[in-house]
Amino acid sequence: MLAIRNLEVTFGGVRAIRGISLDVAKGQLVSIIGANGAGKSTLMNTVAGLVQPGGGDIMINQDPIGGLPARKVVKKGISLVPEGRRLFVNMSVADNLILGAYTRHGKQKTEAIAETLEMVYELFPRLSERAYQIAGTLSGGEQQMLSIGRALMAKPDLLMLDEPSMGLAPLVIKEIFKTIITLNRAGRTILLVEQNARAALAISDYAYVLETGRIVREGSGEKLLCDPGVVEDFLGGH
């Protein structure tokens, strides 16, 4: 579904991504792990169109999207849940979700959008209880749920999550990961970036390890969990 070939990105004068190629097949949960500053977020932001690539190709369903602005990438079926959540903090939960479906308004029936909204509320009942609360006043976990919900409202083919566990309490992280598994089991293709490597690898079909802008290891989640190099670098074991 998503194919990246020899991607190069220079960001802030630094070669943040140095020739990355990776694939995400339909229905898979693929994760990218790596230390701070390895280029994980830059990679996600480049696919989403927030950062312009310096070279290489990004394709979704054989359709090149490299260099398109974010608002056009969404229309191609990729939604990013950005690092730091980036909600519309002065607007209500419901308005955040409605804007998530912005690209579908006018093209699809309002019933179809209402159906997705119903699905998001079912997935996160807490959002439905707080539909008219201002997003900025939600707890960190609820804000993360809203950010995921907003991305789902676009009915994306590929859902990308950038550090969804960041700054959350362990119990909340567990809940977020459960949601990710639920979404994947329901057939959704997911690309996940995580610092919480153990949790990410445990639920992934396939994973890539990023180091200073390069992919240094790849394999199934299970295989990487047992890989001595990965264990030493990311899982804190010897």
Added chain:
Amino acid sequence: MFDTILSGQIIQYLFTGLTIGAIYALTALGFNIIHNVTGIINFAQGDFVVWGGLLMVMFARFFGFPLPVAFFSVVGVMVFIGAFIYYFNIRPIKKPSILTMIMVTIAVSIILQGVAMFIWGKEPYALPSFIEGPPVYVYGAYIMRQSFWVLGISVAMVLFLTFFFNRTLIGKAMRACADDPGAAGLVGISTPLMICAAFMLGSALGAVGGAVITPITLMEYDRGAMIAIKGFGSAILGGLGSFSGAVIAGFMLGILESFATGFVSSAYKDAISLVLILGVLFTKPEGLFGSGANKKA
């Protein structure tokens, strides 16, 4: 006897203040709409008011359009001019920064003023009231009929904007750009389109103010700067970005000016309101009603 004269005077000044305050409020709303989406102060906002007034005179008096037709033509032309300003002045900026965009709006203001002088000349133009008739007598004061139009249309505009920004998709999308332009892009909102919409709405709003106030105050080409300063002052007093704050502050400033004119001297009215604006900027820069929640301000 003295009491009734005084209370009549107070009502008179109050109505005069509300009328002029309504224009400040509309101008302040125009500032806020464009500021909220782009983060810039549009210095051409006062000139939109001038153009609204002068176009209204042209359509109603010289072309002889019926008033409602003239009014909506003015709004239509100004929506177009707003889009024109965006496409040919804001959009071509290679590296848009707040400062360069503000400089461009100053240039636009000078151009609008120049073109207005070229078309209409330097003399002030009068416009008959929307409905002719003698002033209405209210508790010892004579209120011009046009004042009711000004207040009514201003209230209608505030209601329309409240509806627009809270209930319509495009209004919500514009607010989303104000909150986080990057995230707005992620959900598919085109920030350039929303900035264009903000300019269209801002110029239409200014023009409505100009069209309704001209029968009372007359209008000439160079009135924009002072209107912009008062409108900007109202926007600041009300807390930049806050719609309700802008409306309340606009009315307050108008009433203050009117009382200053009546009880002190008309020579001091601008000075008094500007001193108030400076005072607020020094002591409470987030505005009288600003909560500090609007981080951009």
